[in-house]
Amino acid sequence: MDGIFTALMVSYDQDGTINEQGLREIIRYNIDVCKVDGLYVNGSTGENFMLSTEEKKEVFRIVKDEVKDQVKLIAQVGSINLNEAIDLAKYATDLGYDALSAVTPFYYKFDFEEIKHYYNSIINSVDNKMIIYSIPFLTGVNMSLDQFAELFENEKIIGVKFTAGDFYLLERMRKKFPSKLIYAGFDEMLLPAAVLGIDGAIGSTYNVNGQRAKQIYELAKQGEIEQAKEIQHVTNDLISEIIENGLYQTIKEILKDKGVNAGFCRQPMKRLSEEKVAIAKDISKKYL
Template sequence: MKGIFTALMCSFDEEGKINEKGLREMVRNNIDVQKVDGLYVNGSTGENFLISTEDKKRIFEIVKDEAGDDVTLIAQVGSLNIDEAVDLAKFTTDLKYDALSAVTPFYYKFDFDEIKDYYNTIMANVDNQMIVYSIPALTGVSMNLEQFGELFENEKIIGVKFTAPDFFLLERLRHAYPDKLLYSGFDEMLLSASVLNVDGAIGSTFNVNGVRARKIFELAQAGAVEEARAVQKETNDLIAAILDNGLYPTIKEILKHEGVDAGVCRKPMKPLTEAKKARAHDIAKKYL
């Protein structure tokens, strides 16, 4: 369960339907070209919050069928609808996903007892293990050291996808819970997290930049911080260019440049203009 995990994208056609051929190509590209250790399936990068339960299940099936046991698979099953979250947890456990993950419940101002009950309810229904997905900037849910500790009292909750720039809290978590899995969630801050001895990273840009991500992680583990910093600089040049052009559609266009049938993003995300498509190809040529 340690290493570099791609937050997997999904290929959709112009009508917003799953492009199975393209999704399979994305899976294989991550495994065979980017050489990642695992896939984080149906997270926000996969446009999870824009698709139906049936589409989520189909994506889980296709990814498992294509990846098999080649890499570790984590199923993001989090939902504001607890019944859907439990249903997806059961479904992916039956598919033999290696672990589950769930974003903290958002939008409504849930208190911590409600958040804890959400995770405990999901895990009471399955024989699997859970990675908490903490991304305060998008959910509005911030948890402190003691609250993470309360979640970890459930032995099935084995770690956190930590997508926050709070390195003080990250260091405190690493010190307090050495046996729990901590994954960095900000690609542009991978080096900073790696020197705090995280167990791995889960990232969107690993769909096209997984090889560099591994270099950063392994160099930091070896104490070669200056070398790792140089690779992080290259990575951040790429990330800055992608963000300036439009995150998800630009990654998909770069994948197309690399021969992967990445499709388009679902509405209300807008497609790239012809100028931005050309810019995405220029980014691929310059930075990859």
């Protein structure tokens, strides 16, 4: 379960309907062109939190049907509706997903005992493994080293997607939990995370920049830091221009420039102007 995982995008028609053919094309581009090691399905990048339960299941189904066993699959099932999270966990497990993940419950100020109950309830309902999805800047949930230790007492909780800038905590986690999987969640900080000994990374820009991400990760493991640094510089130039133009929309336009039917983002995400679509195409040609 180590390596580079794409936080998978989903193709939507202009009315927000899932475009199955487009989703399959995105999957194929990730596997065949970006050469990623796995896919992280129904995360933020897939616009998951704007989908109904049945739509989330449809995405899980299409992805598994297209991928079969070509790469590893992680199903993000987290929801502040615990019953939905458990339902999705059972569905993805029955489909044969290699592991589950769940974002920390957000919006309400859940205390740690409630968060612990949430994770244990989900993973103990199925015969599968859990990867915590920690993304404090969006959820407002910051957990300490001791709290992660409590969660990891459940042997079915095998790791964390660490999308935070606290690299002191990352280093402490790596030292304290050598047998747990740690995935870096910030694409722009892949190299420093790799130097600290992560097991892989999960990111949005890997939908188009997966090959460079794999190079950075492998070079860092080999101790080729200067070469990895140069690739990270180029990667961060790309990321900066994508973010400035509109993150998800621009990645989809880059995919379209590569011949992939990546569709549109769901409302209330806005459409790119013609000027920004042109900028996205320029980014595609400049970096990819």
